[in-house]
Amino acid sequence: MRDALDRLPETRWPRLCLCLLCLLLWLPGFFTLPPGDRDESRFAQASRQMVESGDYVRIRYGEEDRNKKPVGIHWAQSASVHVAEALGIGSRDQIWPYRVPSLLGALLGVLATFHWGRALVGRRAAFLGAAMLASCLVLVVETHIAKTDAALFATVAAAMGLLGRAYLTPGHFSARQAAGFWLVLGLSILLKGPIGPMVVALAVVTLCIADRAGRWLRVLRPAWGIPLTLLVVLPWFVAIGIATEGRFFAEAVGGDMLAKVNSGEEAHWGPPGYYILTFLIAAFPAAFLVLRGLPGAWRDRMHPGTRFLLAWIIPSWLVFEAVATKLPHYSLPMYPPLMLLGAAWAMDPLRRPAPAWLRWIGIFALVLGAAGLSIASALLPYLADRRIDLVALLGLPAAALFLWVVLGEIRRGRPARAGLAAAVLAIPLYAVALEGVLPRLTAPWxxxxxxxxxxxxxxxxxxxxxxxxxxxxxxxxxxxxxxxxxxxxxxxxxxxxxxxxxxxxxxxxxxxxxxxxxxxxxxxxxxxxxxxxxxxxxxxxxxxxxxxxxxxx
Structure with missing residues (x-):
């Protein structure tokens, strides 16, 4: 296994290997988990009503207008349902066709991280970072939920990848790449409004302030790029404004978005520092490597690639910490640069050791994540249904193997191997929980x-x-x-x-x-x-x- 881990970042088919890893991590439970409450079923039901009614402008849940998020995810889910029904492999009454855009979005985000990450941290580190990203608990969960966040993650990863190319090599940034950047921004707006452009704009402002220059922005061709983005988003915004007599904007902006900013909407309040604490579990099993790489990334902040990744992370992270409504997946758009920074440190032969306290926090998060997943898998059947499930107990040896191998690689001073081993050995842990335990429960469904x-x-x-x-x-x-x-x-x-x-x-x-x-x-x-x-x-x-x-x- 050790030789395989060493050779994997050098594979001739990196994208194929990443796709295979993603599917092994994400497919357990994808088809068998029942529809969840509340967001997944709300999104899926609204998309089903689009399919049933043929009205692809208004978003409705039952008899009520659902004027909270733009229409992009509902179009993607409706298209997925139509394809599944046309091929005879699924129907609008099943939940899994509505999850396909989430799975594809996560896959595209991982591949985008590798593709554009190569210019930022090198090919081997980009592969490791993408593999770590694929295994993150929060992304694994989002692939199983039919809502916006995994698809938004893909658009942010692609837009920031193109922005990074423009920043590093403005002389080679083509008009086609600029068009792709603005089109992806338009798709991001149709998925979740201002979040994608916010991440991009904050990174641009940070880089311009840090560099005291912004001439490279000209290669983005904003003179025709911004109208291109508007061409993507305006037709539906005009249509929904007419169809709802302006209620969509009043409720989406005045009700949903401002409520999240000013107060902890739907009891999802969290204090500043919430995302730092939840990152230790949400980024399992990769958090330990990211924590070790952050001090080195800050020391190396004058390097253009590292500078860009930090500009991607820091201002948006601060904004999300300041917003009152907090959920672990909100910070997902900042995971690609975090994984790339951790992988770059692990692959650097001249890396400097992280402070001992950071190393121990990372080990704690690693052990807590593996042990927590396995113990929860073992206990859930009894707690929910008052039964003992032998399949659920398989999580315990899976966690033991995971910790034995990964901690062993860490102890030997091989962090890159540890990161890849963690991504691969997370597969049985997730399979037990998502396929062997949750779908087989009765009480929650x-x-x-x-x-x-x-x-x-x-x-x-x-x-x-x-x-x-x-x-x-x-x-x-x-x-x-x-x-x-x-x-x-x-x-x-x-x-x-x-x-x-x-x-x-x-x-x-x-x-x-x-x-x-x-x-x-x-x-x-x-x-x-x-x-x-x-x-x-x-x-x-x-x-x-x-x-x-x-x-x-």
Whole structure:
């Protein structure tokens, strides 16, 4: 294995090797994990409604306009669904076609990191950095979630890669590359508004201040480049403004974006320093190498490639730390330069050792990540379903092997080997958790189990004939279909059943008494058809949903 690790950065097919590594890391659980709450199911459901309605301008979730994010990810997800259905390999009712843009975005981001990273840190370090990036826990998770962040990550990696080429070799930066830069920025805006341009603009301003010069910016051809970006984004922005009479901009900017800046939206508040702390786990298993490389990167900041990577990281990191709403994946656009800096230090034969305290923090993060993943995998089946799963226990020897090999390479003073070994040996750790454990749990997947019970008791029932009270998580609507009626409480559930024959209603335990009282008042005989007991992990509470239908008089 050691010889293979030494030869891998010199492979003749680096992109093929990186693609293979990515697929081995990411495919476990990709097809089998049920739709998650809340963001994934919201995004997927809105995209499904686009496919069903043929309206590719407005973004809707159920009967409500979802005026929060631009349309780019919904177009990508809709296209993925159409392709899957045309090939006969998937359908709009399955979650995995909606995840394909996330997987492709992550893959393109890793390849972009290698492709443009070669000019910044060299070929061997770029390969190591891309491999480390592919194995990062936060990116592995994002490939399994049908939302914007992995696709945004790809556009930022590509835009910054092209910007780095313009900065390092302005004399060889072509008009075609400039066009690519502005087109990618347009795609980034369609995915998540100002985030991509913000990262680019902050890096440009930082470089201009540090260098006291910015003549190289001319090679980007902004005179026609900015109009090219506007040509990409304006048609939909004009269309959505007309379709919603301006409500999209009021709600997306005034409601969603400013709420994230000013307050911890949806209880996702975090103090300054949040991303430094979460990086130790979010960047597992690569964090230990990045921490060791940062002091050397700062010492080498006068080198143009290192200077560019630091300008990519520092100002955007400070902005994300200052924003009130914080989630670990928000800092994902800064992971490519961090991985490249860590890999450059590991590949440098003249590297200087990192301070001892940084080395021990890195070792702590490495052990904590491997042990945490394996122990969580072993315990989850018992905690969730009160059962012992032998497959889940495989994470323990996988973690032992991981730590034995990686810590051994670190002890021998071979950090590059340690980084590659960590990326490769993370594969079984993730496979156990994402394929062997999470999809096989029952308690967290309430919505799909309600849909299965409904299909058994009332096959072919139109979604509009089914209502649910006490469990309004987006995975429920995705599982039972567009048109599922979200009932306010148990009283509304009894009224729903009484209004028309053939209807079914799922009623949560907290709404059961009100449902029974209203059914009695109306003279409605509600027959229980079964129940689903589980755990609503978004609210942190046990739940029982009972399925009722109105009995024949």
């Amino acid at each position: 309430v919505g799909p189990r309600v849909a299965a019970l409904l299909a058994e008791r009332a096959p072919g029932l139109p979604p509009a004939q089914f209502g649910v009270a006490g469990y309004h998580e987006p995975s429920q609507m995705f599982a039972t279909g567009t048109g599922t009626v979200l009932l306010r409480n148990g009283t509304a559930a009894a009224a729903f059943l009484a209004e028309a024959p053939g209807r079914y209603a799922a009623v949560g335990d907290r709404d059961l008494a009100a449902f029974q009282a209203e059914a009695q008042r109306r003279g409605l005989t509600a027959q229980e058809e079964g129940s689903v007991e589980g755990y609503n992990y978004t609210r942190g509470r046990h739940i029982v949903l009972r399925l009722f239908r109105a009995a024949a008089p």
